[in-house]
């Protein structure tokens with residue numbers, strides 16, 4: 001298995017990207033309704049950087065970054081297909097993100113159970129206040 005990474009393509013194939021979301025439990029199974037397709041792709045198309053991992057034609061991992069490219073960058077939606085996890089793909093996706101904006105501060109918001117993963121690859125727990133206005137599209141965000 002040779003994994004190939006693409007640092008250029010933002011317009012990932014929607015069906016495969018949605019399959020990735022389903023596989024990690026972030027989306028319900030079934031085809032994405034037509035009226036939701038644009039909204040599903042918008043965050044990827046509008047990200048500063050999208051990096052994807054491929055096994056041949058199969059999308060096996062992806063990550064997106066919003067960045068001012070100098071000072072501050074935020075990682076979103078790092079995900080790897082379960083059957084491809086623990087092979088270094090997630091770490092390589094993050095490494096490539098950082099390589100694009102090497103002097104930047106890097107931030108990620110994640111859950112308690114995933115925070116150990118980021119600590120393992122070099123992130124430090126941030127101190128200070130974390131404030132937000134919740135997204136109106138998600139009841140529990």
Ligand SMILES: CC(C)(COP(=O)(O)OP(=O)(O)OC[C@H]1O[C@@H](n2cnc3c(N)ncnc32)[C@H](O)[C@@H]1OP(=O)(O)O)[C@@H](O)C(=O)NCCC(=O)NCCS
Nearest residue numbers: 024078079080085086087088089090091110113114116117
């Ligand atoms: C988190 C995720 C992206 C990691 O990708 P991956 O390709 O499996 O990661 P890697 O193979 O690069 O790294 C695996 C290493 O991290 C460790 N690891 C994985 N999840 C971990 C966790 N929650 N806490 C601590 N360590 C973790 C593994 O034990 C493994 O350690 P090893 O290298 O010593 O064997 C992947 O598990 C995933 O897609 N999870 C579901 C989506 C998700 O929660 N994404 C994060 C959103 S912020």
